[in-house]
Amino acid sequence: MTLIKSISGIRGTIGGKTEENLTPLDAVKFAAAYGLWLKEQTKKEKLTVVIGRDARLSGEMIQNLVSSTLIGLGIDVIDLGLSTTPTVEIAVPLEKADGGIILTASHNPKQWNALKLLNSKGEFLNGEEGKKILKIAEKEDFSFAEVDELGKITINDSYIDIHIDEVLDLPLVDAEKIKAAKFKIVVDGVNSTGGIAIPKLLKELGVEVVELYCEPNGQFPHNPEPLKEHLSDICELVVKEKADLGIVVDPDVDRLAFITNEGEMFGEEYTLVACADYVLGKTKGNTVSNMSSSRALRDVTEKHGGTYEASAVGEVNVVTLMKTNKAIIGGEGNGGIIYPESHYGRDALVGVGLFLTHLAEKGISVSELRAGYPSYFMSKKKIALTPSLDVDAILKAIEEKYANENLTTVDGVKIDFPENWVHLRKSNTEPIIRIYTEAKSQKEADSLADKFIAEIKEIARL
Known part of the structure; x- marks a missing residue:
């Protein structure tokens, strides 16, 4: 079971222990951290946050927890109910809201859920903003609103239309x-x-x-x-x-x-x-x-x-x-x-x-x-992470081995060969290393991916 804190939001599996999974306590903590960060950013008397969710089984529970936490901070909530990520994104500026939260683990299986956090433009927070929210969550120094200052929920189910x-x-x-x-x-x-x-x-x-x-x-x-x-x-x-x-x-x-x-x-x-x-x-x-x-x-x-x-x-x-x-x-x-x-x-x-x-x-x-389009073929493979796997060391070893190739390390390691490429990186959304390759045939793309998987395993002695 997993809890991932990243540029893509707070994502984890439902159930299990706090700090290791997306439990009710974790949902409340991170919602509170986001709400307090918004208050620090805006300095406004009254804030509004738009919330929507996908249909996964834990969605209603997580939404109730997140909405109640924001209300407890004195923040008004516009509840879109069952919605989509882009629908919430367009709703935030249309509602002149201060932020938005989408409750979805995107492509992850049903045991996962997440809080994906938006700014007042309806766009995802950047890395620095995310780090500030994580720091607030770690401190757990939360101050909630007095009874007369509690926020309120407004339900608006018209936004898909x-x-x-x-x-x-x-x-x-x-x-x-x-x-x-x-x-x-x-x-x-x-x-x-x-x-x-x-x-x-x-x-x-x-x-x-x-x-x-x-x-x-x-x-x-x-x-x-x-x-x-x-x-x-x-x-x-x-x-x-x-x-x-x-x-x-x-x-x-x-x-x-x-x-x-x-x-x-x-x-x-x-x-x-x-x-x-x-x-x-x-x-x-x-x-x-x-x-x-x-x-x-x-x-x-x-x-x-x-x-x-x-x-x-x-x-x-x-x-x-x-x-x-x-x-x-x-x-x-x-x-x-x-x-x-x-x-x-x-x-x-x-x-x-x-x-x-x-x-x-x-x-x-x-x-x-x-x-009618250029014909390229991709292979998308992955290696599950274990506590003993030092991803940074593995990627550094690959970087040194291929130092004479057209190589970039902006995000993991990407090597552009003349006829194909490989990109190795730690996922933002799952506990895995992703191995993406592209070539002029599926066989070549798969072979290139398998070659680098073998190299990673050799470096890591898996």
Whole structure:
């Protein structure tokens, strides 16, 4: 059982001992630390925080604990109930709130939950802000409000509809073209809030929807990370239904993957590539993704005359570089689309709107669209961490061994070979080392990953 405190928030498994897992006491402690940090930042008399959650089984319990803690600090809470990460992100500035908390462990299995923390812009906190909150939590020097100063809860369950309206209002989302295309789409909502939001959006766009696992009961029918090995059911159903494509999201709806009309993975890396191709074809500009993402985005960006840059892994790092580089679209190769015209956060709803407009304009199948992009293949593997494993020492040894290669250590170790690359890093969200590779064939990508796994094991004497 695990508790991880990182740039991605406070994340852990439910149950077990405090300080080792995300227990009720830990939820209260970190919610209190966030609330006190907000008070220090704003110096305002009255603060407001927006809270929403995905449908995982522990969500209601954690939300009650977090909301009550904030109220106890004298902070008002706007409760969105079942929601999505991007929905909470857009709600914070629309409500003129001082911050937001999303209760979701994103792609992690059902035993996990997390507090993902937002600033007043509805954007994730940076590393320095996160460290301050952790320091407040460690001290546990909390001072709560007197009875007459307690906060209050306001329930607002309209924000998924507001979010959909925001997507439909984007200039590059053409609802009429999508309606005219008469798409039939299968949706896998992994029994979380994507099962509410994505079918609603598609129906507004005139799409015939076939729902698969769209009951938001938190009983994930498969591993919720939208990877090929977890998605055999929707791949089969797309073919059976003779659908134009399939749409898959993770539990909090910030990652987006497509299934082709032939029942094959479009490739989660190519979600961003396709959306960027469409946006760059309409608006000249630059792009950003993290350094674990495909080279295909670089190729597409340069084809349109733009500049591509890579950031360290983590949404806040991508957003920071996007602002510096004036990128008009960016994100992460895990299916995360960040489109500043909407907001600076990964958003599967925005991705759906852009992708379907692109597909409708092209007038071709999803398989044909995919075939038109540079062909790269990725391997995404991992090694579980143990207390005896010194990750920093392992990465340092790899760095020294490959010192003569094109190497960067901004985030773990990434080695860019002429025909392929490997990125080794400690995960922000799980107790693992991630080994990502990319090459011109799947066999080559897998072989490269296996080679580095063997080297890590040799260094660590596993």
